[in-house]
Amino acid sequence: MKCPDNIVLYMHEYLDEEIDEHDEQLLKKHLQTCPKCQSYFHELEKAIALVQSTSHIQAPSNFTENVMARLPKEKRRVSVNRWFRHHPLLTAASLFIILMTGSLFSTWNKDHEFSVTKQPNLVVHNNTVIVPEGEVIKGDLTVRNGDLQIEGKVEGDVTVINGENYLASAGHVTGEIKEVNEVFEWIWYHVKKTSKELVSVFRDKE
Amino acid sequence: MEALIKKRIKQVLKGDQSAYGEIVEIYKDKVFQLCYRILGNRHEAEDMAQEAFIRAYVNISSFNIDLKFSTWLYRIATNLCIDRIRKKKPDYYLDAEVSGTDGLTMYSQIASDTILPEDEIESLELQETIQREITKLPEKYRSVIVLKYIEELSLNEISEILDIPLGTVKTRIHRGREALRHQLRNV
Numbered sequence: 001m002k003c004p005d006n007i008v009l010y011m012h013e014y015l016d017e018e019i020d021e022h023d024e025q026l027l028k029k030h031l032q033t034c035p036k037c038q039s040y041f042h043e044l045e046k047a048i049a050l051v052q053s054t055s056h057i058q059a060p061s062n063f064t065e066n067v068m069a070r071l072p073k074e075k076r077r078v079s080v081n082r083w084f085r086h087h088p089l090l091t092a093a094s095l096f097i098i099l100m101t102g103s104l105f106s107t108w109n110k111d112h113e114f115s116v117t118k119q120p121n122l123v124v125h126n127n128t129v130i131v132p133e134g135e136v137i138k139g140d141l142t143v144r145n146g147d148l149q150i151e152g153k154v155e156g157d158v159t160v161i162n163g164e165n166y167l168a169s170a171g172h173v174t175g176e177i178k179e180v181n182e183v184f185e186w187i188w189y190h191v192k193k194t195s196k197e198l199v200s201v202f203r204d205k206e
Numbered sequence: 207m208e209a210l211i212k213k214r215i216k217q218v219l220k221g222d223q224s225a226y227g228e229i230v231e232i233y234k235d236k237v238f239q240l241c242y243r244i245l246g247n248r249h250e251a252e253d254m255a256q257e258a259f260i261r262a263y264v265n266i267s268s269f270n271i272d273l274k275f276s277t278w279l280y281r282i283a284t285n286l287c288i289d290r291i292r293k294k295k296p297d298y299y300l301d302a303e304v305s306g307t308d309g310l311t312m313y314s315q316i317a318s319d320t321i322l323p324e325d326e327i328e329s330l331e332l333q334e335t336i337q338r339e340i341t342k343l344p345e346k347y348r349s350v351i352v353l354k355y356i357e358e359l360s361l362n363e364i365s366e367i368l369d370i371p372l373g374t375v376k377t378r379i380h381r382g383r384e385a386l387r388h389q390l391r392n393v
Binding site: 009012015016018040043044046047048050051052053054056057058059060063064066067068070071072082 | 222224226227230231235237238256263264332336337340351355356361376379380384386389390391
């Protein structure tokens with residue numbers, strides 16, 4: 001029996017799933033009757049199966065690390081940006097701290113001049129604030145960069161920043177007395193004051 | 207999957223190197239396998255696969271984001287491997303007559319090499335044999351066969367990767383299959 005022309009081509013077209021229907025019928029019919037072509041076709045199929053059977057191999061370990069190590073260096077800016085992206089909480093916290101210290105120090109520096117809460121009845125003498133005997137100060141009293149001498153009565157809190165507070169035996173303070181001298185003490189005071197203010201804001205709202 | 211790759215590529219384009227690590231992780235096995243099957247040597251395959259990833263990274267700005275990244279990457283890897291083969295051209299050709307014989311080609315030599323009793327062949331040994339036979343294919347058939355039967359890519363994609371017409375891909379696959387049939391029929 002004579003094999004049709006192009007029968008091997010049809011086999012390949014069949015294997016590539018590119019054969020048209022007419023040729024496919026012809027190929028199938030022929031393969032059923034021709035042992036020679038049948039074994040030829042099986043050899044092709046076997047070769048494919050063997051090639052496909054090669055188990056899937058994996059890249060060596062550390063492959064990715066090795067590639068990454070050999071890449072040209074990236075720009076510094078990007079790695080900093082990525083760090084910020086990957087640590088949002090730390091970024092927020094550090095930003096907060098930077099801003100807070102910044103504002104605190106600027107307030108601290110600004111505050112190096114002598115100042116005192118405006119209250120009637122106060123006597124100011126050479127950076128020393130005096131609450132004269134027999135006088136009553138209504139409200140809080142804050143002295144910055146100066147001393148305070150209380151001989152009368154203060155109905156409220158007394159705060160002395162960068163200064164000293166002399167409470168005469170006759171003097172009387174109804175509220176708290178605070179002395180702030182160092183930067184950190186001062187910061188602590190600032191934080192407490194801010195939170196107190198916040199609390200009072202909320203209280204006012206209620 | 208493709209969407210994830212595109213996202214990572216955009217990050218890489220912005221200069222984020224670590225995003226590229228993920229791309230390498232995803233494709234490393236496929237690229238390594240491609241190189242190994244074409245070159246037949248683990249050491250060379252690792253070198254070429256790494257080189258392919260590095261070249262892809264360096265040239266990432268020339269990659270058209272609307273195309274399939276894997277096609278582009280395989281193209282780089284295949285070209286590197288083909289260049290490698292060409293640089294160390296074997297001193298024999300399969301089709302060439304073996305000197306001192308009458309019309310015998312290397313094909314017949316190979317076949318006699320590989321006849322082993324079926325039940326004695328360990329799976330690993332068989333794998334090695336098959337790999338050896340793939341490596342014996344001329345480079346132009348080898349790359350199409352590996353892309354088609356090991357990477358399981360479509361003829362169209364192979365044509366894109368190798369930058370040759372579809373018709374040429376088909377012809378090469380036919381010839382590669384013929385050669386393999388010849389080499390592997392006694393395995």
